[in-house]
């Protein structure tokens with residue numbers, strides 16, 4: 001059983017309720033039909049009956065709960081709560097009402113906040129910024145965490161790499177140019193995410209265009225500093241090291257040549273990218289050229305799971321991210 005099948009089995013055994021707010025996208029219905037058939041989660045689809053009838057094509061989503069925000073019985077309570085949460089930021093009752101009636105992403109996040117759903121998945125037809133902004137504003141970070149970031153669960157065809165071909169890549173979705181402190185925090189969160197979802201020991205590499213001092217540049221200094229901070233704050237026993245080029249991180253012979261004294265070199269399964277350019281380009285390179293499965297961006301450090309998708313995703317990707325979100329809601 002691959003890791004995604006294990007995650008789906010876990011989701012089925014303890015069914016959670018996940019919101020799919022993108023009722024304008026046919027992939028929502030294709031994924032929903034499969035999720036409902038397999039019993040991976042209970043689903044809420046946001047939209048009016050007319051919107052759903054017009055957009056669902058031939059897919060059968062009988063069994064999903066359909067909620068139209070405009071006629072939702074608890075809308076007033078949602079508006080009051082949103083105003084309470086955001087009035088310091090200047091949000092008025094009129095603005096909150098408009099946001100909740102018209103922006104299904106805000107409505108979906110409020111369903112999670114109000115305890116009417118366990119998680120939300122969107123991003124098939126919205127940008128990452130539009131998906132994550134409402135959840136950062138409304139849900140906030142989980143206790144003990146200052147930074148929300150994201151990761152991808154990557155499954156590459158070459159099972160000699162990583163953990164039987166499975167990797168966590170981070171951050172490929174949110175933090176645009178993390179400083180050393182933030183990069184260290186991303187690395188430690190990603191290690192925890194690997195343990196949660198892959199259920200094996202993480203081996204964490206902080207990536208760079210340099211391996212152990214082979215290049216000199218302020219960008220390299222940032223990764224060296226982040227590695228020191230992460231090592232000083234890591235849980236006991238966690239293997240975490242840097243700075244490495246990608247080949248030194250994952251290929252044993254190259255790791256042995258370039259960083260012979262590192263316990264991480266050549267065997268990393270958690271790859272930490274120095275910034276969002278590297279992370280976002282990096283995961284898409286692996287997904288498209290190596291034909292890897294890429295599930296994400298999954299949030300880490302957030303108070304409740306709201307997860308994103310790439311606009312290039314397939315319905316199968318949505319199914320995977322819904323199962324991951326359901327499992328995340330069990331551990332958060």
Ligand SMILES: CC(C)(COP(=O)(O)OP(=O)(O)OC[C@H]1O[C@@H](n2cnc3c(N)ncnc32)[C@H](O)[C@@H]1OP(=O)(O)O)[C@@H](O)C(=O)NCCC(=O)NCCS
Pocket residue numbers: 089128129130132133136137141146147148149172173174175176280297
């Ligand atoms: C997610 C993102 C939209 C947030 O930035 P923004 O819209 O400018 O919003 P702000 O900086 O005003 O932040 C909004 C709220 O989120 C919070 N926030 C932003 N980033 C955060 C983080 N990493 N962790 C925790 N909270 C965060 C802010 O504190 C703010 O809270 P407040 O409104 O209560 O004060 C921005 O980081 C972004 O665009 N990231 C890149 C996304 C992307 O394009 N990815 C590539 C494709 S995957």
Ligand SMILES: CC(=O)OP(=O)(O)O
Pocket residue numbers: 123126127128172173280296297309310311312
């Ligand atoms: C994760 C990501 O890159 O999302 P998109 O392709 O939608 O920009």
